Amino acid sequence: MKSFLKTALVISAISFAPVAFAVDMTGAGATFPYPIYAKWAEAYKAKTGSNLNYQSIGSSGGIKQIKAKTVDFGATDNPVKFDDLEKDGLVQFPAIIGGVVPVINVEGVKPYELKLSPDTLSDIFQGAITNWNDRRIVLNNPGMKMPDLPITVVHRADGSGTTAIFTNYLAKVSQNWKDAVGEGAAVKWPAASSVGGKGNEGVAANVLRVKGAIGxxxxxxxxKNKMISVSxxxxxxxxxxxxxLTFAAAAASTDWSKVPGMGTFITNAPGAKSWPITGASFILVYKAPENKAKVAEVLKFFDFAFKEGKKMAEELDYVPMPDATTDFIRKNVFTQVNTK
Known part of the structure; x- marks a missing residue:
């Protein structure tokens, strides 16, 4: 009888061990990485019992939430400048790499069939090109018949890191865009025919809804939405x-360890195979967090993602951070966070 009770207690302890030490984490911010964070969170909970509640509210919202100390970490695709990190007592590290893609709703056009140069793309979003049969689009696509169809620009209505990446690219390739519109998480969109959407989800929905749209x-x-992307x-x-592969090619020349606060854009990168609108998503945590246990779990979560989440990222066509970069993050960023 005693032997049975001892065995039962051991089985009970093993069964409930993950739950006993489980920690609920909260994060908020960028919609760009939400699909992979959700997948990592599911796998991490299955392994540890710890749950991640991530609010996909946009990069500007994520920065506001972490500064207000209402979440354990903030997420942004628009990296915070080193001086601002220092001022607020934060550290920052890139968690995942992906690409921003122009998507269209033009009947008869196949995926990647439409080719756009940097100037043409800029002129479309600036409202200088207003119809799909414009000669500049036709010059990019000799022999391809484009419809007589007005263009509607779909952009983010919220403060967005995806917008920051996209406009950073446009400002690099078009002096006119740089001077007239600029770059950032939110800009004044100049195209007369335009509509805003909240989050990547909102932009995708509006492009799919509006004939002649580009977003x-x-x-x-x-x-996920089987949208028509361009080349x-x-x-x-x-x-x-x-x-x-083209996202990885673009990121290959970036040495994150040389950038103060690790915050940099990787748009318009060199390389014949590089996708020009590639970017990273960043995590923000306090060096001296109020809830040390929760932030310790956040660091464990991303360490798990770096070690065991690579295949999951690749399945969603994200690019995992290189091992050399994650080693640098563990040794030089995680060590700045006081979780004891």
Whole structure:
């Protein structure tokens, strides 16, 4: 009888061990990485019992939430400047790499069939090109018949890291865009025919709804919604299609360890195979967090993602952070956070 009771107690302890030490984490911010964070969270909960509640509210919202200390970590695709990190007592590290892709709703056009140069893309979003049969689009696509169809620009209505990546790219490739519109998480969109959408989800929904629309979303949203993406001419003059290989090619030349606060854009990167609108999503945590146990769990969660989440990321066409970069993050960023 005693032997049975002892065995039962041991089985009970093993069964409930993950739950006993489980920690609920909260995060908020970028919609860009939401699909992969959701997948990582599911796997992490299955392994540890700890749950992640992530609010996909946009990068500006994520920065506001972490500064207000209402979440354990903030997420942004618009990296915070090093001086601001220092001022607020925060650290920042990139968690995942992906691509922003222009998506269209033009009947008869196949995926990646439409080719756009940087100037043409900029002129479309600036409202200088207003119809799909404009000669500049036709010049990019000799022999392709484009319809006489007005263009509607779909953009983010909220403060967005996806917008920051997209406008950072446009400002690099078009002096006119840089001077007239600029870059950032929110800009004044100049096209007369335009409509806003909240989150990557909202932009995707509006592009699918409006005939003649063009918008920009993170690649996972384009793929999930079976949207029509375009091919873009990159810095080396090659037309390329978005996928994990072209995102990885764009990120290959970035040495994150040399950037203060690790915050940098990787748009318009060199390389014949590079997707020109590639970006990273960043995590923000306090060096001296109020709830040390929860932030310790956040670091464990991303360490798990770096070690065991690579295949999951690749399945969604994100690019995992390179091992050299995650080693740098563990040794030089995680160590700045006081979780004891």
């Amino acid at each position: 920009y979303v993170e690649y996972a949203y384009a793929k 873009l001419k990159n810095r080396d003059g090659q037309f390329v299609q978005p996928d994990d």
